[in-house]
Amino acid sequence: MALKNLGDLPVLPLPESFALTAAYNEDSFPNKVNLGQGVYRDNNCQPWVLPSVRKAEETLHNQQVNHEYLPIAGDSKFLTKARDLLFSPEIGSSENITSLQTIAGTGANHLAAIFCARNLHPKNVFISDPTWDNHHLIWEVAAPNVTRKLYPYYEPSTRGLNFEGMLAELENSAEENDVVILHACAHNPTGIDPTKEQWKKIAEVVGRKKLFVVFDCAYQGFASGDTDADAWAIRYFYSTLFAESSSLTPAGMFVCQSLSKNFGLYGERIGALHLVTPSSNSPEGAKAHLVQFVRAEISCPSLFGARIVQTVLDDAELRSKWQEDVRIMALRIKGVRTLLKLELEKLGTPGDWSHIEQQIGMFSFTGLSSAQVQELKEKHHIYMLSNGRMSLSGLNESNVAYVAQAIRDVL
Ligand SMILES: Cc1ncc(COP(=O)(O)O)c(C=O)c1O
Known part of the structure; x- marks a missing residue:
């Protein structure tokens, strides 16, 4: 059926991870934590331009490439x-x-x-x-x-x-x-x-x-x-x-x-x-x-x-530098898995948290309910997907204790 009026189109929600990042960016709380978007962050919560990629950018710049x-x-x-x-x-x-x-x-x-x-x-x-x-x-x-x-x-x-x-x-x-x-x-x-x-x-x-x-x-x-x-x-x-x-x-x-x-x-x-x-x-x-x-x-x-x-x-040298960059990212995320599990255990958080350490890659499927995730956001300014998925690269040595304490609090 033809649409008579553009205004009849329903408003659709933003995809959750983008909506979360927008809400996080607006949040003025100093200790806010973004565990929503699947992007790598360094130990200071900053985007990381891989050194191998930086080097390739310089090479391309010097080559004065065209734009055909x-x-x-x-x-x-x-x-x-x-x-x-x-x-x-x-x-x-x-x-x-x-x-x-x-x-x-x-x-x-x-x-x-x-x-x-x-x-x-x-x-x-x-x-x-x-x-x-x-x-x-x-x-x-x-x-x-x-x-x-x-x-x-x-x-x-x-x-x-x-x-x-x-x-x-x-x-x-x-x-x-x-x-x-x-x-x-x-x-x-x-x-x-x-x-x-x-x-x-x-x-x-x-x-x-x-x-x-x-x-x-x-x-x-x-x-x-x-x-x-x-x-x-x-x-x-x-x-x-x-x-x-x-x-x-x-x-x-x-x-x-x-x-x-x-x-x-x-x-x-x-x-x-x-x-x-x-x-x-x-x-x-x-x-x-x-x-x-x-x-x-x-x-x-x-x-x-x-x-x-x-x-x-x-370039063999650049390629091996890149492989090292990939290892650095994977190992840092593995490291914060262990840190979060240890912090949760230290606080006597009810339940078994070994899955956080055992799971693989950028995410942990924490098992937190959507109500608990909502509370983490509203009370503690910690942003993650409502299905309990946590993007671990948003964790680091400075904020992991805060996040563990918040999880302990919402359980
Ligand atoms: C499973 C999966 N497939 C595909 C993508 C697409 O990634 P991009 O389009 O940014 O390369 C993502 C990104 O989050 C993903 O998690």
Whole structure:
């Protein structure tokens, strides 16, 4: 039905993490703490420009680069480096991997959803319960005819993975060609990843049922501090399911790669989408369609982030400096996990807080209720998502005792 009056459109709420940051910025309380947005902060709560990235900026400045348009699919040198970072150089050069530069991880997820909706026509997309909230919005906007279904992921009673529930849902409800979104590592928001043995079983089911896999990889390096270790699941799926001899090849596989977090390039919006096609399928038609969607949406991607990433990854010395930067971020977050757990225990806070230390990546799924989260904000000026997700990089040696005391208070 045509809209008669623009004023009839309902006002929609801001996504929670953005609304929280806006509220935090307005808060004049001196000891306020932002544990909402998934961005890295240093031990002084400040944004951290990675030293390797700073060096690459200087190099680019000295090169007096131009500002021409990129090809629609993006910068081929950047794409080779980004692809090899995910898949390894051995796998990366395979002919059945097609890569396009995207507007960060969000753009990659969006492009994957458009492609699936328009070309694959799945009945359902299976999304982990819970997940990064934007997965829902992206698929709602880009693929309104695809039914969004949740697969069990987090089990509150164990504060762990509901692996049996996850597998049973895919086994019983997913049909050939349906899409399943998997977080490659450092699951957002739970901080819980499948073990290698569990990944192998997931791969078996998605291959046998001929599902279409969408790996979302936004935190490569943040789970373990090692970018190769964090790409294990993606490489395993590729090597076992897409080998020519495999009888378990899925309908296809997308990997949505964000370089926002592991390069600290949040606002530069740099990422890539990689499509893996079964070896019997030519990738040319799929690539042409992806290129057409990019052309319609952004014409061609942006330069700066691609140049930075390519400059860092192309230079052996800078690359190893960057790997050290990633380790520093991962280890600092690991360190504040332990600090928070110890502070909570020191205060005799009721309950078992070991999950904070055991969870992986940027977030802790604390188990705090939305009412407790609300009280933390109103009484203590501590901002975190209402589902109890805490972005740990907002913690540091100076504020961790304050946060622990506040949690003790709201329980
Ligand atoms: C799971 C997940 N996927 C994708 C993204 C997208 O990141 P960006 O678009 O900033 O690269 C995020 C960011 O928070 C995320 O947590």
